[in-house]
Amino acid sequence: MVLHPLPLDRPHVLTNKFGSPECADYKRVAGKVREIIGKIREGTLLAQADNWIRDRHYNATRLEIERLSGVALSMNQCYINLAVIEQPGQSQSDRLTEPSEGDSTTRSSPFSLSARLKVETLDANKQIELPALFDPRKRGHVETKPRRILIRGRPGVGKTTLCKKIVYEFTRGTWSSWNKLFDRVLWVPLRHLKLNERLQQPGYNFFHLFSHEYFSQNLRGGEVLAKSLSDALDATKSSRTLFLLDGLDEVSKDLSSEGDMFRFLKELLNQPNVIITSRPSVQRPAHLDAIDIELETIGFYPAQVKEYLERVLPEQADEVQLFLRDHSLVWDLVRIPIQLDALCFTWNEGFHSGMKFDSMTTIYQAIEHSLWKKDILRLQKARYGNPVTGSQIQDPDFDMQDLVENEVAFLEGLAFTGLHNDIIDFERTHRRAIYKHFTGTPATFSLDHTIPVLSFLRTSDHSSEQRDRSYHFLHLTYQEYFAARYFVRKWQAQKPLTFPVFSTGECQDRRECQKYQTIGTGSFLRKHKYTARYDVFWRFVAGLLDVKGHGEEFFTAIENKPRDLLGPTHQRLVMHCLSEVSAQMPLRESLEEKLKKWLLFECKFTGQARLASEVEFPEGAVLDALHEEPDVKMIVLRSLAKRPTLPSRIVDLILSWLDDGEDKDLQTMILCSLWGFRTGSSLPDRLLVAIVALARRKGKHGSVRGAAIGVLRAQHSLSDNLLEVLEGLARREGEDEFVRVAALEVLVEQSSLSDERLKVIEGLAVHKEEDRSVRIAALAVLKAQSSLFNKYVDIIEALALYNNEDSSVRAAALSMFKAYPSLSYKRLDVIKLLALDKNEPISVREAALEVLGAQPCLSDERIDIIEALALDKDEPISVREAALEFLRAQRSLSDNLLEVLEGLARREGEDEFVRVAALGVFRAQSSLSDERLKVIEGLAVHKEEDKSVRIAALAVLKA
Structure with a gap:
């Protein structure tokens, strides 16, 4: 048999005519087939680029989060908490000054340790879950879709973990809403731009960035893949690419404002889809386009x-x-x-x-x-x-100090120099100058070998070469601790502080690194004892000196001039340092007496007790103040509610006041003052048990019981024993309805309840013989367990649809569907019929409309039905208003519908409330025609119009 050459365009022709797999033509065809299949599997160059970044660049090593023990931390244990910044770009003052009257930006004192560490638990409306970062949210009455986001965070709170978490979850498709919006997430550590600038690449652009950042290890096709990704970015205007730009603070001051790299940085920062991370102290650059939302990372809940x-x-x-x-x-x-x-x-x-x-x-x-x-x-x-x-x-008697003497000296010098120069990230030039000064000219250890091993230092970039890395302390408090060690060593030796001074954040000129400052420890204390960024440093200094027996002389120096005499700044410094020293220090008693007098003065002069709200304020001084007249007592108690916990002796005193023999008005005031223990705070169980007893005691004065229930309602994390008590209170036959409802309202605030407890509450909700308010409160508890909605959906639906049920209970059950924005069409049809049925109670119809309004999208048919309800003058006013409120939730209404609503807004003889509600729909629309705005303007300026209609028209024009 003679085999003819195989045409390349028909590789399949002779595949069934080969003599054996060893045949040369067979091998030729099979190879061609494998090549074609391989290309099909690889997909386009853009797909290959995405696959390379996902599988090779974002590898397990790059995304690994290592604990101090060296063990990798599972992503399931990585919690990133975000909160909205109320005043973006506001810089922290470098001095300890009192906040303005009425300042409520933080729940606790702005000078407390929790406020300085950014670990306060904020109100739920300020918190944003990471998976919901790009969800639509309202600014006033206008819904926005955030795409440009700035996230600030202090060292150690999780900015790098945030980036790794985002990449990890996105590449695995965990957050489905993100994958619907974006094809890829490109994580760019901005510090790398400084390294790339050294290459002096003319006309630096996205191709260069992608080549350096993602494909430098792909020796065969890296440039081709970088080109395909760059071309795709230009073609789509980046609409499907999310940039994760990490570390704005590391490049904002360093890149030359004249070079190509600075021009490229501006282009990169102003991409349409971007998450930018930065330290809190950095101001937003002038060349940065508008940010949709500004957040900050906060501590664990x-x-x-x-x-x-x-x-x-x-x-x-x-x-x-x-x-x-x-x-x-x-x-x-x-x-x-x-x-x-x-x-x-x-x-x-x-x-x-x-x-x-x-x-x-x-x-x-x-x-x-x-x-x-x-x-x-x-x-x-x-x-x-x-x-x-x-x-x-592991031997307790083993002395380690001599083994790490030089390393400790280096860390002390690094920390103090950085604190004084306001440096957190230490570049190689910083490290070398500090190493030379604090450890001596002869090499005592290899700097490049030692630094990566030290547990106290971290780098954000393990992938770069050692000389290009910057290092920072595990957390700023470790830097402050080692800085305090250096200060204490010099204080004890009665020697001056000597350290390098850097004129800029990064030492560009080696000669700059040879500048030094020398200052005595006493002079340094007098100069900086009220400087805000040294607050934690002075705490450590006091504690370390007290351990060495020099605490009294340090406090004597603090008390000496210069003194702040106009405000509590000095008292705050004293009490912060006192919290670090032993109870036996000789000066403690007199210092605490001065603090108590200042506290009483503050209470009587300002009606506040800000000092007592900080956990460092001496417990003895608080107890003395709590024995003063009732007004002072209440002021101090209210301030204690800003602490995370109450000291044991203060709990004992409060319990004695709640005893039966005490004055009822005083008890009511005491209980009301404890209402402040809400999110992030918790009252001890023994106090809560006493408060539960007051709430359930029928013979108690009504105001006392009401105040006790108010305290319980404010609790968000109760022990299982207390939950059992409250469960018993909720189902207790013969108990006041008011108390039972209150017990259920407390259970609403609990994050998770046992199946057995939920079964009891379910029984209260469905029991027709129960009080209406108890059933509604029980439904609220079930609603709060959002993850279990599918378990209760049939019960809830039955309650909502059953005609013989109490209308208030039906409305409450129906409203539970509002929290679930993806209801089936079948269920939506049933709810639509409830809204239309004029024989149904008004409360049920209103609840049905509210559920429909909560759905992200509805068919035109359903919107037409809602429109008919809004226009029907025979419908109750509340139903028409609810229908209009539904329309207001729709972001884009047809021009015909807007014309109908315009007529409703200006219709003479129409109900005033309906007209205002119709104008409210216009306010939520993103754009209105000039003709329509002219009509609304006429309503606003018409003096004969109802006042509320004119105000509503003005609100539309303002929007």
């Missing part, structure tokens, strides 16, 4: 701390929780992710040993000791020529 502990320390989680409950300062600290990790790592090294960890200083000393144990082994330290072993460092 209490429930997240609990869950983290249960995952990482499953056998000791309860023990740690008890420790945190009794140590308010530690509680604030561990809401920072890296601090909680440090606590978990250190727990078995001493936190559980019975020692008193009642100050920041003792906590950080324990963490430092634990981390040096780990680092000594990693640094391969030796003593007398023999390597140090793990068993040696």
